[in-house]
Amino acid sequence: MKSGDDSTPISRQNQFEDGLLRFINTELLVGSDLAIDADSALFADGVIDSLKILYLLAFIESAIDRTIPDEEIVMKHFRSVRTIAERFTRSHRDDENWSH
Amino acid sequence: MMKTGPIEELQRQGEIVFTADGGLMLGGLPLRLLRWIDAQLLQLAGCVSEIQCPSLIERQVLERASYFESFPHGATRVEAGQRSGLLAPAICYHCFAKLANAQIETPAGFTCVGKCYRHENGATHVLGRLWEFTMREFVFLATPELVHQQRRDWMERVASFAHAVGLKGEIELATDPFFGEAGRGKKLLQQIKELKYEFSVVMPDGSKLAIASFNLHETFFTSRFGIVAAGASETHSACVAFGLERWMLAILAQCGLEAVGQLCG
Numbered sequence: 001m002k003s004g005d006d007s008t009p010i011s012r013q014n015q016f017e018d019g020l021l022r023f024i025n026t027e028l029l030v031g032s033d034l035a036i037d038a039d040s041a042l043f044a045d046g047v048i049d050s051l052k053i054l055y056l057l058a059f060i061e062s063a064i065d066r067t068i069p070d071e072e073i074v075m076k077h078f079r080s081v082r083t084i085a086e087r088f089t090r091s092h093r094d095d096e097n098w099s100h
Numbered sequence: 101m102m103k104t105g106p107i108e109e110l111q112r113q114g115e116i117v118f119t120a121d122g123g124l125m126l127g128g129l130p131l132r133l134l135r136w137i138d139a140q141l142l143q144l145a146g147c148v149s150e151i152q153c154p155s156l157i158e159r160q161v162l163e164r165a166s167y168f169e170s171f172p173h174g175a176t177r178v179e180a181g182q183r184s185g186l187l188a189p190a191i192c193y194h195c196f197a198k199l200a201n202a203q204i205e206t207p208a209g210f211t212c213v214g215k216c217y218r219h220e221n222g223a224t225h226v227l228g229r230l231w232e233f234t235m236r237e238f239v240f241l242a243t244p245e246l247v248h249q250q251r252r253d254w255m256e257r258v259a260s261f262a263h264a265v266g267l268k269g270e271i272e273l274a275t276d277p278f279f280g281e282a283g284r285g286k287k288l289l290q291q292i293k294e295l296k297y298e299f300s301v302v303m304p305d306g307s308k309l310a311i312a313s314f315n316l317h318e319t320f321f322t323s324r325f326g327i328v329a330a331g332a333s334e335t336h337s338a339c340v341a342f343g344l345e346r347w348m349l350a351i352l353a354q355c356g357l358e359a360v361g362q363l364c365g
Contacts, residue, residue: 043293050285053292070288074273078292 009089016063017085023059024081028052038082043075064088105304106352106360122219122231124345129360134348136364138213138236141342144257145211145238151195153214157188161197164324176217176231187217191237192339196325199241206329207242207250234344239337241322241329247336251297251314254340258299258312265363266355269301274313293318301350311346315339 017038024042025035034047042048048056061067068088077087110116110130117125126134142150162168162175167189176187188194191212216235240250255271262269274296290296299312317337321327329335352360 043289048289050283050289053288054285057288070291073288073292075292075294 013085013089016089017081019063020059020081020084028055036081039080042078042080060084060088106357107349109357110352124230129357129365130348130352132364133351133360134344137347138344140261141236142211144261148209148211148238151198151210151212153188153191153194153212155187155215156185157193159186161193162186165193165196165321166324174218176219188214189218190216190341191235192239195239196321196327199325199327201326203328203330204241206332206335207240207246209238209240211236211238230345236342236344238340241327241335241337243332244334244336247316247338251316251338251340255297255314262299265351266359267301267351268354269299269311271297271299274298301354303350304353309346309350311350312340312342315341
């Protein structure tokens with residue numbers, strides 16, 4: 001998250017989830033009949049195509065204030081809005097304790 | 101004196117000849133091994149319809165498969181007098197062309213074999229990177245769930261087969277795009293959706309060589325070729341592809357002449 005943010009990890013994650021859901025439903029899926037929730041599969045049914053994924057990444061990178069390397073862009077992190085929020089709202093200190 | 105590896109030894113005996121133009125000439129043990137590998141792969145597949153494919157492929161088939169959008173210069177062009185043609189860069193295109201505009205019963209499975217031609221940045225002299233090679237492919241069409249399951253089954257079968265033979269390798273998510281260098285978005289989408297896995301081995305020179313790939317096409321080919329399944333709203337396809345010369349070279353390099361002699365001698 002952007003520096004200077006003193007909110008708790010849970011509230012950061014919830015805010016991020018809400019913002020990402022709003023972005024996907026109002027920007028990426030505009031004009032379609034689809035609407036997703038935090039647990040919807042993002043990459044089933046062609047919800048996100050090869051252009052929308054770039055917009056999605058730009059949104060996430062702007063929100064977390066860092067570039068996401070290609071190796072991190074895998075299904076276990078991008079399955080749904082919730083998994084994206086769980087992965088990318090953790091602090092770097094949390095990251096250090098993760099096993100890859 | 102440096103120890104000669106199995107491939108160098110067979111080159112010295114004239115049973116493996118890398119031709120100057122990126123082909124491979126085989127005799128004796130390596131030829132028996134290549135045929136043995138193909139027979140084992142067919143056994144792994146069980147009962148599927150078999151198709152032998154020509155080297156030439158119609159331009160309109162590759163156009164229909166959107167091949168040139170992803171690989172603008174990928175296909176090898178040949179000329180004879182007033183006529184010109186293209187050489188197949190992969191075998192499964194023939195299979196989809198054969199099924200074009202048909203309603204099929206699913207699940208359906210086919211296997212096809214033939215020569216393929218790929219000119220990868222001119223690197224035809226690197227071990228295993230041939231301009232001309234033999235590809236054995238298994239193509240299946242079914243519901244999305246069943247196609248996923250069949251690919252998982254194939255990855256397990258290939259890992260077990262390699263282990264039984266004594267070939268060490270790894271099945272990994274592929275980084276090179278199946279649908280070509282068509283932009284970062286497509287590449288990332290392929291990566292997230294795990295559309296392509298490869299079985300890779302390490303060769304004696306330390307290079308990594310992909311010897312099989314496991315590819316989900318979703319509706320990419322079925323929609324372009326107008327292939328529909330009776331009673332199904334959506335038909336997905338997938339293919340599992342094996343470069344037979346690469347398998348032969350990898351087994352020789354890793355297992356040695358004596359072990360190969362016992363396998364298929």
